[in-house]
Amino acid sequence: MAGDLPGRSIEYADLSWPQAEALLSSPRKPVLLFPVGATEPHGPHAPLATDMVISLGMCRRAAAALADDPEMGALILPPLAYGVTRYSAKFPGSVHISEETLHNTVVGICASLIAQGFRYVLLVNNHFEPEHVQTLHRSIDTVQARTGVTVGYLDLTRRERAALLGEEFRRAECHAGRYETSLVLAEKPETVDRHTMATLPAVPVSLVTAIGQGLKEFKAMGLPQAYNGAPAEASAAEGEETFAVLTQMLIETMRALVRGMGGRDRPGFFGRREDGP
Numbered sequence: 001m002a003g004d005l006p007g008r009s010i011e012y013a014d015l016s017w018p019q020a021e022a023l024l025s026s027p028r029k030p031v032l033l034f035p036v037g038a039t040e041p042h043g044p045h046a047p048l049a050t051d052m053v054i055s056l057g058m059c060r061r062a063a064a065a066l067a068d069d070p071e072m073g074a075l076i077l078p079p080l081a082y083g084v085t086r087y088s089a090k091f092p093g094s095v096h097i098s099e100e101t102l103h104n105t106v107v108g109i110c111a112s113l114i115a116q117g118f119r120y121v122l123l124v125n126n127h128f129e130p131e132h133v134q135t136l137h138r139s140i141d142t143v144q145a146r147t148g149v150t151v152g153y154l155d156l157t158r159r160e161r162a163a164l165l166g167e168e169f170r171r172a173e174c175h176a177g178r179y180e181t182s183l184v185l186a187e188k189p190e191t192v193d194r195h196t197m198a199t200l201p202a203v204p205v206s207l208v209t210a211i212g213q214g215l216k217e218f219k220a221m222g223l224p225q226a227y228n229g230a231p232a233e234a235s236a237a238e239g240e241e242t243f244a245v246l247t248q249m250l251i252e253t254m255r256a257l258v259r260g261m262g263g264r265d266r267p268g269f270f271g272r273r274e275d276g277p
């Protein structure tokens with residue numbers, strides 16, 4: 001567990017194998033946080049890694065907050081920085097992997113950990129393209145069917161969760177706008193071009209509406225620079241406030257998972273498949 005390790009490491013891959021073995025019999029339940037993101041354009045001002053920066057920021061804060069928790073602790077798995085990313089395909093920098101590749105990778109990693117005896121793995125995802133989120137849910141279903149173990153998931157596209165993440169996110173103007181840019185300013189400010197950010201006009205396009213119209217590409221949706229919302233209004237202070245909300249949600253989800261009382265959200269808007277659950 002984090003608090004029992006030399007240097008209080010919170011990175012799973014920093015463990016030696018005897019430390020990994022000891023973790024399995026730790027009285028504090030080890031929760032393995034699996035950061036998932038995408039490598040894709042986030043406006044002309046924010047990094048391709050935006051979604052991963054947010055996932056890692058949540059994981060780091062949750063692990064630190066649980067360092068002395070008597071019930072559980074967190075370790076962060078090596079992240080998966082690629083996802084299903086077709087919407088941004090017309091912009092330089094986008095890296096796409098197929099649904100099958102994502103599914104098989106997530107299932108393989110989770111099943112491998114479960115086969116060793118780890119019982120609590122939780123996906124921490126911040127890339128919300130529907131086909132990506134749907135694939136993560138399907139991966140969790142596959143792991144459940146094969147192993148009987150529930151992989152945790154915090155679905156931020158659920159209405160009650162989105163409602164806590166600010167007006168812009170709730171309106172689904174959630175790609176590289178004020179919400180995401182603020183989080184990156186809080187976590188990795190050197191990767192945001194603040195000068196460009198300050199010049200960007202607001203793009204009040206709802207991704208929920210655009211997706212509902214059957215659009216599947218940012219330029220066609222009315223996001224000519226691969227962002228919507230209002231990035232010029234972003235601030236590190238708002239990012240820290242949002243991280244506090246996200247971290248609280250994550251810890252509650254982890255606790256539900258270790259107590260066998262949930263921990264896996266049902267799909268929200270972006271996670272539902274048209275062809276069934």
Ligand SMILES: [Zn+2]
Pocket residue numbers: 042050051126127128174175176180
């Ligand atoms: Zn994003």
